[in-house]
Amino acid sequence: MKAHFIGGGIGSLAGAAFLIRDGGLAGSNITVYEQLPLLGGSLDGIRLPDGSYSLRGGRMLTTDHFECTWDLLSSIPSLAHPGLSVRDETITFNLEHQAHSRARLVDRNRFKIDVTSMGFTMHDRVELLRLIEASEEELGDSRITDWLSPPFFATNFWYMWQTTFAFQPWHSAVELRRYLHRFMSEFPRLETLGGVKRTVYNQYDAIVRPLTTWLGKQGVNFERGARVTDMELAPDDGKLAVRSLTIKSDGTSRTATLDKDDLVFFQNASMTDASSIGSMTMPPPRLTKRNSGGWELWEKIASGRPEFGNPAAFNSSIPESYWASFTVTCRDDHRFFEQMQAFTGNEAGTGGLVTFKDSSWLMSVVLYHQPHFPDQTANEQVFWGYALHPDRVGDFVAKPMSDCGGAEILRELCGHLNFDPGVFETASCIPCRMPYITSMFMPRKKSDRPLPVPPNSKNLAFVSQFVEIADDVVFTVEYSVRAAQMAAYQLLKIDRPVPAITRHDRSLRVMVDTLGKAFA
Structure with a gap:
């Protein structure tokens, strides 16, 4: 059996690690195709030729959540501290x-605002509670502004929540509800960011480099500068199976034919697709998906196949996702x-x-x-x-x-x-x-995101921010890692449970502390 990973982001790297660690697959039978010279996807960090550093961003971590991420990093040795795993290094x-x-908040007069109060009126509390208690079926593809009134967006809470997690008022009400439930334990300490955990260095050097180093030692093949432009899908026992991949590198295309037991893990789209950098004197160029092709393969294979999702729900409005x-x-x-x-x-x-x-x-x-x-x-x-x-x-x-x-x-x-x-x-x-950094927050229907392994798929899995995982939240490292773990375990029939989501929103203490903070 061989495994092919399309895209070299954290979802693919995690998936390869799970296949080796828990599935017993030889690393030499795993290939990761990445169009860019740097692995890690959105978890990047680099020194430019002029000596300046560049980071597109960094994802928030907490040790009270992110169960699959810490499960993964507990198996990856630290590069800086021999004898420690990346998990242990980060906790220490x-x-x-x-x-x-x-x-946390500073006003136009450079005054540090007292944010011990969330600034809610009773009307704000009632609206927020209504949103939290609504089902995802009720919320549908509605926007946050469909559920919360204009004064809510001037509260201390919204300024802190919005900038901590990068929400906009026009984003999905379902995604905000999921965040409110998933991170309810962070609500009472939102103004201090006391639950946020940092890595020793930037997340490329602290997570991606140790992970790719470990994968390399297991024999995993990394093909940088390689873009998968197409996949041949054919019926197989009532399902669809990937039979071959078309790979473009060095200006030429080749076909990789798959055996019947081979697996494909696809990072469908990227939130940092078409990103660009500027300089001290020049703004970044304005790129779109046409400049990079990061969405093109997903659009191609999803056409006429609704179980593979609907990319247009996420990439059709750059002003709302940029x-x-x-x-x-x-x-x-x-x-x-x-x-x-x-x-x-x-x-x-x-x-x-x-x-x-x-x-x-x-x-x-x-x-x-x-x-x-x-x-x-x-x-x-x-x-x-x-x-x-x-x-x-x-x-x-x-x-x-x-x-x-x-x-x-x-x-x-x-x-x-x-x-x-x-x-x-x-x-x-x-x-x-x-331009697409918060595209995963765009209002969408449940069917717009494929499951990690769609019901009609024989050997194709999706591992990205654009898959459907019940109760978990996008725009986190955890979401990609959890998708990869679910996909790897399902396709290989691994008899090991995926770590459960910790339901802090069902903890009596968390609920009491949250109510106390809301009424402070």
Whole structure:
């Protein structure tokens, strides 16, 4: 038996690990095809040729959730700490560097807002409770704004929840409901981000590199620069089976013929598809799915096959799924970090997101524990930020963030903090445009996402943010890892249970604490 993984994101890497660890498949019988030179998908992190660092983003982790992720990482050896797994390394690091934000929201006057209260009226509480208690059938493909009134979106709660998880008011009501249930235990400590866990370095170096190193030692084949452009599907015992893959690399196409027992795991689409980066002087180019082809194969095989999902539900409105991020590399001058730490009251790595709630761009920044990259020098410091409304005109720069180079983004940031722009005299800022970054949050019907293994599939599984998993939440590492574990166990008939979702929303203590916070 051979296994073919289309896409080299965390879902495919996790799936390959589960096939080896729990399915007994030889690594040499596993091939991962990745169009880009870097594995890890959205969990990327890289030093650019000019010496600047670039991160598209980083996913939130907690040790109270993400059961499949920690199950996986408990088996992967740390690269930095021999004798420890990545899971143990991460837990140890967070015991030493605990998060407790003291400046979660900042207003236009650079005043740190008191966020011990969620800012709810009784009407807000009633509406939120109605949404939480509604069934997914009732919610259907409705939007959040169909269930919550305009004043709700001015509460402390919404500003914190929105920027922690990247929700927009026009996103899916079902996805918000799932988040409210899945992360109910985080509600009472939302203003401090006390439940958020960080990795020792950026998630590429802390998760992807150890995982790919382990997979490589097991003999897994990685084909970088290889894009699967088509798959031949044929009937087999009343189901559909993949018989061959068309692979394009180095400007030529070839066909990989599959044997009857071979398996295919497909990362259908990517939230960072068609992303692009700019420079200090130039904004990122405006790309779409036509520039990268990340959605093309899913659209091709789903046409006329409803059990394979409906990509159009997610990729048809870039203005509703787009936001932009930026990575700043400070060199020789530590003034920004020093002033930011003095202002927030948090050492770097302990505060989490600082959101400028009155920012036209709705900008947030986070200072990581340093170094954030293993090869950082002592004179370098790296932080990251993002904006949920990059197509709006700035408050200190008279144009949208989408049209700004890194220098203009830093000027806007200094305006909100009232810092001397000289703190960034030797810094570089790399902006990143991501047109589909929250596409998985778009309103959709249940049938728009395929199951990890559709009922009509013989040997094809879907492992991505665009599959249907009951009760779990997209835009997390866990969702991709859980999809991969479910798919691997089902196709290989592995007699080991997939870790259950921890239902904190059914804990009496969590419910009492949540109600107390809602009425504070």
